[in-house]
Amino acid sequence: MPEGSTTVPGRGYEPVIGLEIHVQLSTRTKMFCSCALSFGEQPNTRTCPICLGHPGTLPVANAEAVHFGLMIGLALGCEIAPRSIFHRKNYFYPDLPKGYQISQYDIPLARDGRLGDVRIHRVHLEEDAAKLVHAGASGRIHGAAGSVVDFNRGGTPLVEIVTEPDIHSAGEAGEWLRLLRATLKRLGVSDVNMAEGSLRCDANVSIRPPGTATLGTKAELKNMNSFRFLEQGIDAEVARQERLVRAGEEVVQETLHYDPVSGDISSLRSKEEAHDYRYFPEPDLVPLVPSDAMLERARAALPELPAERAERFERDLALAPATARLLAFRGELGDFYEQALAADSPDPRELASWVTTELVPRLGDADPAESKVAPDGLARLVGMVSARDVSRSAAKEVLGVMASEGGDPQAIVAERGLALAGGGELEAVVERAISANPAAVEQIRGGKQQAIGAIVGAVMRETKGRADGGAVQAMIRERLKL
Numbered sequence: 001m002p003e004g005s006t007t008v009p010g011r012g013y014e015p016v017i018g019l020e021i022h023v024q025l026s027t028r029t030k031m032f033c034s035c036a037l038s039f040g041e042q043p044n045t046r047t048c049p050i051c052l053g054h055p056g057t058l059p060v061a062n063a064e065a066v067h068f069g070l071m072i073g074l075a076l077g078c079e080i081a082p083r084s085i086f087h088r089k090n091y092f093y094p095d096l097p098k099g100y101q102i103s104q105y106d107i108p109l110a111r112d113g114r115l116g117d118v119r120i121h122r123v124h125l126e127e128d129a130a131k132l133v134h135a136g137a138s139g140r141i142h143g144a145a146g147s148v149v150d151f152n153r154g155g156t157p158l159v160e161i162v163t164e165p166d167i168h169s170a171g172e173a174g175e176w177l178r179l180l181r182a183t184l185k186r187l188g189v190s191d192v193n194m195a196e197g198s199l200r201c202d203a204n205v206s207i208r209p210p211g212t213a214t215l216g217t218k219a220e221l222k223n224m225n226s227f228r229f230l231e232q233g234i235d236a237e238v239a240r241q242e243r244l245v246r247a248g249e250e251v252v253q254e255t256l257h258y259d260p261v262s263g264d265i266s267s268l269r270s271k272e273e274a275h276d277y278r279y280f281p282e283p284d285l286v287p288l289v290p291s292d293a294m295l296e297r298a299r300a301a302l303p304e305l306p307a308e309r310a311e312r313f314e315r316d317l318a319l320a321p322a323t324a325r326l327l328a329f330r331g332e333l334g335d336f337y338e339q340a341l342a343a344d345s346p347d348p349r350e351l352a353s354w355v356t357t358e359l360v361p362r363l364g365d366a367d368p369a370e371s372k373v374a375p376d377g378l379a380r381l382v383g384m385v386s387a388r389d390v391s392r393s394a395a396k397e398v399l400g401v402m403a404s405e406g407g408d409p410q411a412i413v414a415e416r417g418l419a420l421a422g423g424g425e426l427e428a429v430v431e432r433a434i435s436a437n438p439a440a441v442e443q444i445r446g447g448k449q450q451a452i453g454a455i456v457g458a459v460m461r462e463t464k465g466r467a468d469g470g471a472v473q474a475m476i477r478e479r480l481k482l
């Protein structure tokens, strides 16, 4: 069927999405040995007989990884298993020297939680595989064609988080993953860098007629490494499934790869080819039984999380939900905002509006702590606007100077003559604007109130935006005896 043509008019199908997220933990050492984690070191320099899978070596679970796993489980509102078991997940691949990955299977570390509107099915601990480096068609790596293996990553601690299928659009999936990422970042348990693979997301996607409760057959999109690709991939897969169903065909359960460059979806393996991992309990590791002290320590290590912070901003500071989330989900922004609030107690909503609509566009993705705008400086600028010491548009100019050169808002206003125009100066300007716009005056007197805009505009032009619009309107009315 040609793209875009549909046989069923009206409402489409409802997408159903569940996510599986792998998080590399930023522990000092690997999951089951004492090798340091690797950050771009020379290949194969952070290995030992244990993570290289030599026979006869014994794994020991990393206490810090368990601690981070417990923190994540608790932060996601899960029940922590009193006793969880490590299993061997058996399969052959060149990046897996033991021939199995140590993971958790029937009894995960934590289960049945929630983050935002999405239920968490399970949270478990495992180890990462090594990294295959593929030589391109023409490329050779260290003299070798084909692929080579860098074992530095092998054995890095991972937490896998599996959601229930509670997500219903690509946008919701992206927004929820942002919340999860912000939460993990706040916990300080991972770098959560998607481009570098410390946060990786698979999306399970199915569709169903709206209003039905049974789930359709799902397909799994593997390893999306940016928010944009996650959303694009889900949209493309939902569209593909809709085309299939509308053409009377069936969605088959398979694992898919989304190519963000071409937008194509290709099959990696179907259900028939699915692995049988022959899980069995890892005989070299004791069950994981968190003591009360371990649980207490994990609980005590939880900071205020982004979702709670957003709620607090809404409740205590009366911020709009979207503003509260923007500030709370980008932790550095929330910190900047709260520092500014503490510095000069400006109006919280006004300050939030300056941060989100004026500062954020200047920052892009950068950390506000690295910008030249100091929190207390912005707070004072906002205070000056509220006190009518400076007009809103002049204050934006001041912020521009603060962002490029730094400095104190009061000093910048004084140096550049940006103080709010008022008194005799403004009266003279208003007088001139009225004389210069007789047609507008005529219209206003004739009842056309909007015509006052032309005179206000003339005043703003002459004062270069240093006047207060409301005050100017009042002066014009008074002068025209309206």
Ligand code: ADP
Binding pocket: 016, 017, 018, 019, 020, 121, 162, 163, 164, 165, 166, 204, 205, 206, 215, 216, 217, 218
């Ligand atoms: P599998 O056994 O194939 O791994 P699971 O039941 O473990 O499947 O679920 C894996 C992920 O897929 C979870 O995030 C879950 O929410 C999601 N999921 C399961 N069934 C569906 C479905 N029909 N549509 C969308 N997502 C689904």
Ligand code: ZN
Binding pocket: 030, 033, 034, 035, 046, 047, 048, 049, 050, 051, 052, 155
């Ligand atoms: Zn090692």
Ligand code: MG
Binding pocket: none
């Ligand atoms: Mg599964």
